[in-house]
Amino acid sequence: MKSIWVCADDYALAPGVSEAIRGLLAMGRLNATSVMTVFPDLDEEAARLDEAVRAKSTPASASIGLHVTFTGGFSPLAADPLGGAAFAPLQAVLGQALTGRLNMAAVRAEVEAQFQAFHAAFGRPPTHVDGHQHVHLLPGIRAVVLEATARHAPGALVRDCTPAPRARLGFDAKARLLGLFATGLRAQARARGLATNTGFAGAYDFGPGHDFAALLAHFIAGLPEGGLVMVHPGHPDAVLASRDPVTDQRAREYAALAGDAFPALLAAANARLA
Template sequence: MRRVVLCADDYAIAPGVSEAIRQLIAARRINATSVMTVFDGLKEEADALKAAARDMGASIGLHVTLTGTFAPLTAGMAGPLGTFPALSALLVAALTRRLDPKAVAAEVEAQFLAFAEAFGGPPDHVDGHQHVHVLPVVRRAVLAATARHAPKAWLRDVTPAKGALNGFDFKGRLIGSFARGFARDAARLSLVTNSGFGGAYDFSAGHDFAALLTHFLKGVPEGGLVMVHPGRVDDPLTARDPLTHQREVEYEVLRGEGMRVILDAADVRLSLPEGMGHKAAA
């Protein structure tokens, strides 16, 4: 059986999301989560996650956040309204090299420090909200900060596994195009990455998520990673993020009785492969 990582993104974006992720970790339905560090109450969320993940073999990572309708930890990344830029604006600035590298580095540094303070140590892995960690300018800051603060952590390479592409999968291919050379750049700093990525889709309600998840898990190789976004919708989530109802759809599939069938059908087990940490098998 292939060992893969099934990672829930956006821990700490809202209480309903955090609680759902903790329940899934405790039930061994996922074996990783990525934490946003820019909201109030991080220490309490960290303590609850550590308790739920104790002896579960779960990887707890930093979800570097540089986009969204909420405030950054540092002034340099704040726009006129005091919030992060939209993804489209950040993407254009990064690709045209107009993104301030000092401002990005300062914000990334602050998020690493916030994680360490809340969790009592460095992250087990590092990735990015809306995959910003692979973009020009941001990539350099994230890799440098990881090498400095968490040299034993693994990083998320969002290059799609061919078998995990959903049809032509424009979204997955586009995300993968931004990640070109990311694994090579990480290796130059003696940092490791996952081997193949799946989980990208348009989050519309018309999808059969159970079928999608089976496809993603079947399609990633040994050492691959599939991202998910489970959660319960509450007022903080609605105020902070447009992805709401589909989180509940994903949560119900992940916690349901059919999840064991999905894992068996994909012939995978949720475990960190060799070189991606020293956690016990999930």
């Protein structure tokens, strides 16, 4: 039986997202979540998350990680690498990263501030590190995140978004593009003594026409031992609608993860949560 990670991204993005993730953790339907540290209610959300993990229905502990954030229009904790008062859209950050025009002093300051905010809220370092919209893969940002992880959280796992071949959806351009951006990450992490997952799944276009339960079954079945599938469950609310375009699909993801069919889905894939 293979051990895998089912990781919910975007904890603390909105109250309904956080509530949904806490509920799934308590049910034993997740074994990891990644926390955004750029919002003012982080301390309260961290306390609620720790309480939910203690109430888990399974004895295994959950990984609580840092979701490094540089996009989305949110206010930075220290500095925006594009020089704005708020983080730019992904396309702008990607363009600056690929052309070597990020303000690297700002990148270092913001990554440092987010690690420190996580530690202040939880009283410990993150047990894994990844990026909102996968920004931890990008040139410039990647090296800073790896260095900061090795310094602040040397035991943490860094998310490698190299797709598990058997978990792809047809040609799957989105997953292949993520894999291209992830090239070399595993070796660079290991050079700093950091672990990575051994396969990745969960990328799709968040469109309303998807049967997420079927997608999730495919993703989990295609993961190898030590693989990770990212999910984005949530209860849509007004705060979420003001902060992120992905709303109703989060409710569909929650339903698939919380439903009675999920344990059978794991069993069919000969998988268990790590």
